[in-house]
Amino acid sequence: MDIISLRFLILVIISLIAFYITPLRVRRYIIVIFNFAFLFLANDLYQVIGIVLCMVITYISAIIVEKKGSLPLKKTIVVLSVVIIAGMMVLLKDSKFFGLSIDWVAPLGISYYTLSCIGYILDVYWGVDKAEKNPLRFFMFAGYYPIMTSGPIISYKDRDNIFSFDKRFEYEKFCFGAQRVLWGLFKKMVIAARVATWVDAIYGDYHKYAGIYIWIAVILFVIQLYADFSGCIDIVLGISEMFGFKLPENFNLPFLAKNLSVFWRKWHITLGEWLRSYIFYPILKSRPFQKIGKTTKKRFGKRLGKKIPVWLSLVITWFLIGFWHGGAWNYIFGVGLFMAAIIILGEMLEPLWKYIIKVLHINTDTKAFKAFQIIRTWIFFTFGLSFFRSYNGLREGFDIWKEAFSTWNINVLWNGDLLELGLDLGNIIVMFFSILVLIIISIIRSRSDCSVRQLIASKNIVFRWACYLILLVVVIIYGQYAIEFDASAFIYGKF
Amino acid sequence: MKKKKNKIICVVGFIALSIVIFGVVAVITTYNEPINQVVAKVTLSEEYTAEEGQARVESIKRIQDTSKDYSVIVVGDSVCQYLFESVEEDNPSYLFVGSSRPFTIAGQYVQIKEFIDYHPNAREVYMVEGISTWESILDTQGGYQQLMVPLIETETINDLDEETIDYAKHNYSSLYMTYPFAKMVNHSNVCRKLILNSIMFYHQDIRGEDTSALFESTPGEISPLNQHYLKKIIQLCEEKNITLHIIHDPVSNTEQSKEDVSKEREMFDNAGYSDSKYADEYINSVLYYPEEYFVDGTHIVRERELENTIVQQMKDKTRTMNDLVIK
Structure with missing residues (x-):
């Protein structure tokens, strides 16, 4: 499932609604439900099994490693689980590098959750993190669905700072998001x-x-x-x-x-x-x-x-x-x-x-x-x-x-040959103008103590909402969505 | 509490404002061509022109024009659309309304039905087709803009069966199957861009279909949609005592074309037309021409003399269109 897709958008909207209409204490389980929904919507069954297997290995290994026991046993478990988890990623993602040809497609987000899982096992082993006993709570953060699309790689020892379920709906945070x-x-x-x-x-x-x-x-x-x-x-x-x-x-x-x-x-x-x-x-x-x-x-x-x-x-x-x-x-x-x-x-x-x-x-x-x-x-x-x-x-x-x-x-910069590269003049102007906007925003950010969003939020209502509206219109009008409709679909109409 | 209320008003106001602005832009660009052109330029939607959709609307308006005394209608695909252009002005009793592949036989049925309804002297109906038209379906790229939109705009959509309309609504959404949206698609470039791309996005994204093909079809068979409306055309003509001829497009003299023609015979047989005079006439009417007569293997080179020669030979071979004047 692509992050720029209607399915993903619908999933996000439904999960947000479900999240905020349910009581605080059950919210983490809402996330679990939508993690599973995402897994099944974005992956084939064998990929889902692969992800769940990785999570189960991580969950069990962390619990065993945390318990009192012999160090060699703990070490063996850590090595074994890390090898299995990393091996799954390497085999599914990079089998060609080792001259193997595995036709299976790697599950979505494998590069991100694999590293997070390995980091978690090692943290528990080194004693810098505690193993999560509740499997649902573990799957809530380990399988948190937005990061499955493109990261970031989260460190589970920071989970209490990242995932907070004790706050009510915050308008400002929601808008900023x-x-x-x-x-x-x-x-x-x-x-x-x-x-x-x-x-x-x-x-x-x-x-x-x-x-x-x-x-x-x-x-x-x-x-x-x-x-x-x-x-x-x-x-x-x-x-x-x-x-x-x-x-x-x-x-x-x-x-x-x-x-x-x-x-x-x-x-x-x-x-x-x-x-x-x-x-x-x-x-x-x-x-x-x-x-x-x-x-x-x-x-x-x-x-x-x-x-x-x-x-x-x-x-x-x-x-x-x-x-x-x-x-x-x-x-x-x-x-x-x-x-x-x-x-x-x-x-x-x-x-x-x-x-x-x-x-x-x-x-x-x-x-x-x-x-x-x-x-x-x-x-x-x-x-x-x-x-x-x-x-x-x-x-x-x-x-x-x-x-x-x-x-x-x-x-070629001025003789018009660049127009043969698939973008007409209008699109080229939009491209460079947008890059310019990106640079300007970056410069503003580097010179300011607060984020651009905070800067905009501090302005008057008209300016603020005009910014939001312009950005929305620009995304809708100039955004390129997957395979576009072929505007010149019926070429014979131009005979 | 008051602060919360203000914030809710702000969000609702923002959404309402966005809708109003979009609405105003949509209405202005739909009804004011100069502004539409300016907005099209700014929004990079200049190439989203509705030539085909507007041509279909015009063709239906011509069919409904009772000031003209037409007695013969010639419908068909894009080959037909261009082939008869040169003989049009010399034949006032003939109405040539060739269309395009995405218009399907369903669209041609509407043209024929409207023609019979509006012209009591109607005596003959000609369908000039090629293999791709029989295979055509209500596809993602053309089905909405070239078939549904013109029919909605001319308010002839109800000539189609309810089942077909429901299927189109399922494919393109009920909202887009309404008059205001059809009008926008056919007249405002920016609306056309947004609406057509949203249909593409929906098909790719939600339904997971492969919409990369320009024309979707049912290769090697007459699509169920076309079978249904061909049957209706035959029934309608027989009921109204109107002569129906189905004639083949001129084709290039290549192995591929010959293969296609033999495939067409099979297509008609499989669709239950093995003993049909219409299928026989259609297959027997095929004329082969050298490849250089075609610009792309399908469409005839746009030269009046060549077109007239082909029409004359078509006329001679099928022994139809007896009163057609070719100068």
Whole structure:
């Protein structure tokens, strides 16, 4: 079930009504009912069984692990359950990577709930969380249906802060939530859908569309991905806000980051946090890595020797980030190993960098220097993402860059050739104007202490409602819904 | 309490205001063409023109025009629509109202019924068809805009059976099957865009149908809808003592076309027309022409001389349309 679908909208409306007309104490069970409704509406039976199996394993493992007992047994259970849960995800999602061909389609949301479940088992094992005894309560947050569509990856130890059932209907929260949903729809349907038309056309025939076209496609793909993913997250967070739940943010103005490390702390935040908590630090603290650390310190000195295990752990973590995005080398390289290489290189060259700054007397506090840092980050990220979009493999990613430098055709920007990419002039204007709106809103957000919604809410009633109405109209009129009606369906009518 | 009340008023007011604004825009764009064009430009809905729907409305209005003394009606698909255009002005007793595939045999039935009702001198009915028309159904892309909307706007929808109307309501929603909505679809680009896309969205999303095909059909058979209305056309003509001829579109001389024609024979046999004079006449009337006579394999190149030659040969082969003047 797509997040932009009538079915999903109807499910949300019905669940909201049901949620608010029932007494406070039974509300969590309303969520359980709609979690199940979503599971069955969005998945085939075998997928539902897969999800339920994952939840049952997590639920039982956490309870056993929490009980007093021998440590080796607990460890075995943790390892076994994590292997089974992660294995299910890998097999269903990325079987091709291991040369297997499994025809089953992975259940919706497998990438998100799997990580949350693994995190929960580990948290209980490490004693930072308590196992949930009530299976319905467990399924309420583990199977919370809006996050099944596109995340974010929630940490169950924060469940009491996220899911509150003791509050009555709050008008402001509800309205803010609805506005956020609308903003998400704008990003996804007005911006991402239009940008995708150009990106798909160019990537679909990159030998034909060489030179400047490729540059346009790789730059626009970053915008498309951001608008699409953050749009989905806005919808999920908005719906949750309407329920009165506060889910963690997944994006925090990533394009204003001064380096890649900071960028990845602002882009897909929940994935980054999950990997830091459950992969990066545990690896670093593991016995083999402690040993490596000792050896490298002896060999390369204290300063460098200390960093080598960190970098090794970084490489493993980034490999997994790439693999999580898709079990193929274009993902592993583009949003994994390439990013790790840049971050590690950045750290290695830091002394040299500082020396250059000192010698050239560069003032790092100027706006120009900050802009340089932002653009540099943007270039690295865009380059990595160009491989992410090369769906036909890593080779395609390199071929695309070869084509990008094969010809100099800047004139396509004004000779009308861009009109052949599937969008007419009107749609192109709407696309760029919408991107401009997105940038302006981001800038306002970065300069203000409160959210844009709060800013709008503080204005007078006419301005406020005019904003909402305009946004609604823009989404309805300019939004692109799935396969559109073929406006020129009857071509012979134009004879 | 008062604060809560104000907030509820605000939300209700917002919804009401939205509906009013949409309503005003819909009405203005439906009844004022210059404003419709401006709004179409701003809302990127310029290409959502209703040429076909409006042409069907015009054709029904022509049928209902009693100031003309028509005695013969020629209905059919888009091939028919263009083929007879050049002979129209020389034949005042003939009414040529070819339509399109999504108009289906059901739409043609309405045309024939209206013609017989409005013209007491009616003596002959011609149906000029091709395989795709027989296979056509009430589809997502064309069924609403090209069949239902013109019939609702001309208030001839009740010529169809109640079952058909109910099915259309089920397919396109009862709301869209009302006069104001039909009017909007046929005259306002932005409304047309929103309404047609919402129908598409509903079919894809709620019903989970594959609506990517431009024309949906029942390949290799006369669709149940067309079978039903063909039967009604035959009954109506026989009741009113009017001669009915079903003639084949001219087709290109290719293996595919020949295969299609033999398939059509089977289609008629399977539909219970194996001994029917109409099916025989239809299959025997087929004329093959070189591929270069067609722009897309189906539609004849738009040259008056060529069209007239084909009509003449059609006339000679079927020995019908005896008084048709071809200059």
